[in-house]
Structures are given as C-alpha cells and as structure tokens.
Amino acid sequence: MSDALKYCAESLRKAGVDKFQCTLTEKQMYEMNLEGTEFSLIRTTTDNTLNITVIKDNRKGDIALNRVDHESIDEAIRTVIEMSSTSQQDPDYDISPKQEPQQFVTGPQEPDTDRMYELLKGYSQQVPVIFPQIKLSESILAFNQSVRHFINSNGVDFVTTKGMYSMQSVFSSKDGEKTSSFNYTGFSLKELERDLLDCGSLKNLLQQSVEHLDAKPMQGKFVGDVIITPDCLSDIIYFYVASYLGDRALITGTSLLKDKMDQEVANSKLTLSAKPVSTEIADGYFVTGDGFAAEDVTFIDKGVLKSFLLSHYGSKKTKLERAKNSGGCWVIEPGDKSFEEMVKGVERGVLVARYSGGNPSASGDFSGVAKNSYYIENGKIMYPVSETMISGNLLELFKNIKEISSERIDFGFSILPYVQAGGVTISGK
Amino acid sequence: MIITNLRQYAPLLSQYTELRSQENRVLSIAYLKGNLVQNVKNTTAGISARVYRNGCWGFASTPNMGDVKSVIEAASNNAMFLDARENKGLAPFAPDSPTIEKSFGTSKPRLTQSQIMEFIKQIDAYIAEKYPNLSSRSVRLNCLDMEKTLITSDGASLYSLLPRSNFGVSLSLDKGDGPVEVYESAGGLGQFEDNFTSPEDLYETIDKLYEHLVKKSEGVYADAGVKECVMDAALAGILAHEAIGHTTEADLVLGGSVAGDYLGQECASPLVTLVDLAHTYDGKDLPMPIYIDDEGTTAEDQVIIDKGVLKGFMHNKQSARHFGVKPTGNARAYEYFDEPLIRMRNTAILPGESKLDDMIASIEDGYYLIRPSNGQADTTSEFMFGVVLGYEIKNGKLSKAIKDTTIAGVAFDVLKSVTMVSNEMKWSNGGMCGKKQGIPVGMGGPAVKCKINIGGR
Secondary structure (H helix, E strand, O other): OOHHHHHHHHHHHHHOOOEEEEEEEEEEEEEEEEEOOEEEEEEEEEEEEEEEEEEEOOEEEEEEEOOOOHHHHHHHHHHHHHHHHOOOOOOOOOOOOOOOOEEEEEOOOOOOHHHHHHHHHHHHHHHHHHOOOEEEEEEEEEEEEEEEEEEEOOOOEEEEEEEEEEEEEEEEEEEOOEEOOOEEEEEEEOOOOOOHHHOOOHHHHHHHHHHHHHOEEOOOEEEEEEEEOHHHHHHHHHHHHHHHHEHHHHHOOOOOOOOOOOOEOOOOOOOEEEOOOOOOOOOOOOEOOOOOEOOOEEEEEOOEEOOOEOOHHHHHHHOOOOOOOOOOOEEEOOOOEOHHHHHHOOOEEEEEOEEEEOOOOOOOEEEEEEEOEEEEEOOEEEEEEEOOEEEEEHHHHHHOEEEEEEEEEEOOOOEEEEEEEEEEEEEOO | OOOOOHHHHHHHOOOEEEEEEEEEEEEEEEEEOOEEEEEEEEEEEEEEEEEEEOOEEEEEEEOOOOOHHHHHHHHHHHHHHHHHHHOOOOOOOOOOOOEEEEEOOOOOOOOOHHHHHHHHHHHHHHHHHHOOOOOEEEEEEEEEEEEEEEEEOOOOEEEEEEEEEEEEEEEEEEOOOOEEEEEEEEEEEOOHHHHOOOHHHHHHHHHHHHHHHHHHHOOEOOOOEEEEEEEOHHHHHHHHHHHHHHHHEHHHHHOOOHHHHOOOOEOOOOOOOEEEEOOEEOOEEOOOOOOEOOOOOEOOOEEEEEOOEEOOOEOOHHHHHHHOOOOOOOEEOOOOOOOOEEOOOEEEEOOOOEOHHHHHHOOOEEEEEEEEEEEEEOOOOEEEEEEEEEEEEEOOEEEEEEOOEEEEEEHHHHHHOOOEEEOOOEEEOOOEEEEOEEEEOEEEEOOEEEEEEEOOO
C-alpha cells in the first residue's frame, strides 16, 4: 500500500469516524494529437486523485484532492469530517462490506510511442487518399495507465493496474461549398495491432461522411422504422438506463419500470448486459465506484427486466437489489439477420447513425435530429438525409424492436449491433 | 495552492514556452427529494508547460509544484519528438507580453461549510413545505474557483481568480400521466457570498418556477412545423454559442465548418450583431471575464457577425497566423493538465430596440420559448435544442404552456429570419461547454423573434 493511502487510513481511524473509504488513483497519460492531417501536439500528464469518503453518525462527506503529502491529507480529512458533520443524517449511507482482497492487472503498462506515431501517421496519410473530401478535425491517439487502490474501513482492499490505448477522431466532409455534418467515433485497444482505419466503425463512418455531402431534407412526416447504428446505440442505451434503471429515476420514483422486475419490458430479441469483467471487453473495470468487486450483469434477458442499475446507496434507499456492477461495457447479443437483410425488411424508415437531441423527458419521451442518417424505402437505402427529426418513447422503442443484426462493432468499451425498431415518428421538412 | 511567483522560472524558458500553475476548487451539494445525494469538495492543482518548436507543440504536466524544471523538460522533449519527425520548420509567433492580475474573489468573510449547508437545507425545506404535491424536487449548488498564474517566454504574465457559483432547482409534478419537470438556475460570476445573501432571496424564483410547472402540467404538445417564435435570452444565447459560435472557432473552420464559406458575406438579418465578448459589456463584468488567455494573448472582443455580415473567427496564436490576423485571446484551458484550445468566452447577440411585450404581441400564432435543456449543433450550423419551458402565442397573447419539445434548423437560416431583437440583455454562466475538455462559458443575449422549426409530439 502506498504511503499516502496508509497514512490516510491511519489518520481516519485516529479521527474516530465510523466508516470510511479511500481511493488513490495514480495516472499517467501519453497523447498524440492531429489537427487536420498534421501532428500538432504530444501531451504527457501525470496526476493523482485521492478520494476520501467518511460517514459518522449517519452523516456523509466526500472530498477529492490531487496532492498526497501528509499536510494536504491532514487538511482534507479535517475538511471532509466538517462536511460530514454538517450534512443531514441518512441511515442509507454506507460502505461496501468486507470482501477478499484482490489485485487486478490488465493491458500494457507502457506506451509504445513509436508504434503510436506510426499508426497515427498512417491514419493521417491514408484518409486523404481513400477519402479526399474528408476534413479531419481532431484525432487523438492516447495511452492511459493507472493504478487504482481502493480500501475501506471494513477491510476491503482492491488494486487495479490498467493500461489502455484509445482513439477518437472527429471529421466532416467538404467539397466546394458542400459541407457534411461532423461525425466522430472512438474505440479502446489493448494492443496496437491493426491500422486505425480497420478498428471500430471508423472507416464506415468516414465513408458515410463523404456520402452526406449530398444529404437532403426528407419530405413529410410518418411513423416508421428506425435502424439504429452501433455508434448511436451507445447514446440510446445511456438514455434508457438514466430514464428507467438508474439511482435518480428510482429514488425519485419517475422510472416507468420501477415495478416491472422480472416482467417483459422489451422485445424478446433483446438481451442487454454490462460485462466489465468479461474477456470480451478490452476496456472494462473490476471494482465498482462504491467498492464492490464487479461482476457481469444481464439487465434485460430476452426482453425481461432482470436488474436495475442501482448503487449501494440507491439500493438501500429504494429497498431494491443493488446492481452487481456500475453499468457501461454494454454488450447486446447478436441477432440472426444481417444488416443487409434488416434494411430489406424496412418498408419506410431511417437508418439513424447519430442522435442529436435533448435528454429524454423523465418518462423517456425523446425528440431529436437524426444526424448522418439515411432514408430507407421499400427495403433500400435511398439517400442521406438532413434536417430530419425522430421522436418517440424509449420504453416503446425497446418494446417495438423488430430485429437485431448478426454483425456487431467492437468498440473495446462495448460491443453493439444494429437494432431495428418500429413506431418512431419521423419528420422531414 | 498555486505558485504565485512563476517569474522566478523565466530563465528556464529557452524556447517559446507557456508555464502555468493552476488550482480548480469545486464544491457540489445536491438534495434529491430531500435526500442529500452529493456533498463533495474537489481540488485539482498542478503545473504545466507547453513548448513550441518549429511548428510542433509539446505539453507536460504534474501535480508536484516542485517539478517545474522537469515539466518544462518533458514538454520540450515532446515537442522535439514531433519536430524530429515532422520537420515543419515554422517560425516562432509574433511576441505579445501583456500583464494583468485580476481576482473576482469575494471580499466578504467566507461562509463555513455548515452555513452553506444550512442555506441549501432551508431552500429544500421551503419547497417541501410549500409544495407538498410535488412528485420530486432537487436543489443543487455548484461552486467553481479557477485560480491560475501564467507566464510565457515572450514576457506575458497573468494572475486570475475566476469563481462562479450557481444554484439549480428542479420541480416535478405527476398527475398520473407521467412526470412533468421544470428547472431554473440562479447565480453566476462570483463566489457564493457575493451571489447569495439569504435563502429567502430565491423564494420568488421558486414560486415562479412552480407556477410554470402547474401550467406545464396542464400544457399541450406544440404543433409541429415552422412557426414564428420569440426565443428568450437563454435560447438565443445557446443558439449564438452552439450553432454559430462553434462554427466560427478557427480550428473548426479549418476542419470544414460551413462558416468558412461565409466570411464577408451576409449570413443573418441586419438586426443581428453577434460578438464573443472578452470581459466586459456595457460597463459590467461578464459571466466569464477573460483579460489574458492561456497563451498570454490580450483578450479582445471578437465581432463574429456585424449587422448580418460574417466578419471574423475566434483564434489562438496558431490559427491567427494561418488566417493572417491577430490572435483574439480565445485560447483557454480548463484544468492545469489541459492544453489551451480555441474556446468561447461570453457569446451573445447584442440587444436591439424592441420590447419583449411588443414582440409577443406581434405574433398571431406561434410560441414564446423560454428555457432550453441541452443543445447540440453541427459544423453545418444545423442545430437541435430541447425546449423545456415555453408557451403558445395566440393572437398576440401568451396562451397555454407547452410540453417538452425540440427546436431544430440551420442557424444561419434562422438568423436570416430574425425580424425583432429585444432591448434587454440577460446572461448566464451555469453550463460547461464541451470540446475535448469541458470549460465554463458565459452565454446570453436579448430575446429574438424568428421563424423556427418546432417539433411536435
């Protein structure tokens, strides 16, 4: 255990708090940046974060700092005890119970900087050749390494040592006065084996960006199908979880699924899991934010709700079962139809590649622009659309799922297919 | 604690270098339905260096304030790594060496954690007691202090303390057909003591918010289509920031944004003048006053649209050189470990001469749109904003409230349809603008009357 964490725990014990938890995260980052197709910056950072939570007389305070000398820790402990002493009492504040100490190690621990340069250089050279109309805006290849040590006063002691590469690229297309919408994607990698263009959905999205130089508004308004791309599906899952499964929705009671455990809430073709410890997921995690060893969890199994995404606090507050992980690392089981077959099954609808919209209402009503998207009619992708809005309700959307594609995109942090659903209002100009 | 005397390290800066010491202090307290769900303090402090070498940047940072020499060396090595491979051979930037010390910290005695907590509890208790029929409520306080020192090898020098403190209150009603929610915020530039004197000061805001909630719970869906609307300041501000502002950040112009084609052209109604203001307007401090940016450039107002004509972009040193103009002081970094990016400061349409009441009275069938939720925009200036508070306008008068809806369109087209601009300016700085890093910005403006595509159910 590091000196800082040991000192912090000893000081908290001496201070007489009832319960505490401390996490020390030591981070290093190595980042290469392209502006357009030119290398602009190399950025290296080191940082620490020491998070301290104390509970005394059912009162709680949290503090985070990035200086870990004894003087700074002493000051932080004084402050966080004052914060807890002035907070309101809540018997549901708690820390995780004793678990077997564990150490987790994943990914490389040092960046291969020459390989990073080689791959990003390759990307900057390949894109103008393959997609001359593409304007790269910002592309970042980064390596993050961290050692995260979690302890609490119940004897929990988890150490996670993790290294991971990640890539993000933002781009649009320009041809004369024609400009396409911007788009972006990203993925995580344990190893730098393949060309960046061959990872995630990058090449596909660059191709779509070029096609969107000729985007046009769709005419009219109708209720039809959407096919949601894997990139866009990440956002939809985030909204769904926040609207129906998370702490806030369940504590406030606004979740329309609060009484639906073990009931069918979505089409039976949908199985949605969060798999942070699965070998399927490169960029997972091993410990939840509140100090439990994470497990893979299926939230919706063949359409049936099997778990909420409740933290330890949310669980105690709502008297519902705690989720065995913190969400993320989403995996949707593949279906049996190819994307191509799925398109053939759409009478009228839109392939939605990016959702640009406000957060859904508390009941899950959503309304936003279908960006980088395509109009589909009689089983064919007809043309790229602009200024086209989609609206519906997330609960209904999941119930109205018709097909899930056999193809999936592995983003490193999630593995997602295309999902076709009906009953969405689609409106053009 | 930041390093106050960075000048002692000036002899270590052998190439063009920015050396910055910064501390961000955050306090977040949130009550959700009477439960204290957040009571957090977060302090992040450290030192960073950014070195420029023949067209390539190297950046490094560390939380250890004693490691100034090694952080400069690391930044220099990063620049050398790229320079050795890229051979751009670009010259240094034209030197600029402004100096300023500017603190917006309070001169009042600081309140204790206990006093602040009591303040929030009182607000939550007021809502709980006065409005027991609410299905949910939340009260949130966010305070942020950004304190930094900066020197550059050109001789620029900055000390600044930029604080902001904001309350957010949301109220929900559920009459059996799903929850309806409204939200309001209060606060802005300044520490808690300067923005909030007594909980009672916020009661009127809460009462008005509840009135809106009741009307919204009886509200109707907006009739979808292109309508004449009055967008109040918050919506005009988000339009100016998201849909126009971002397209005129020079790095996004170079990335292909549509604004690159419009320079010198009429792109909006002659009633529209849109400016990214540096620090003051009409003799008053703006929500996010920037006097010297994080590249050590003097921050100046940048006129983006002047009476309908696109006049300029926002720049850092590098983009300004590319376009052959002066840098505008828009290079800003959020944390000590962040590099400066081209960011907005206080972006707004400037006020006109119309009165809000007259603007509403001039519309036969349309909407008065008051509060956005979140918004997104594109490099094409196509945008979408959620609208969580608004009213129908029928025969020149406000009518029924509308349920949550969305407005969307092409911002430059919307600005061409502007026919009235109100004479009243309102500002806010509660939000964070996202672009690789989040950063606090000021937004605001007058109300504008325009044609806009509003989503229905």
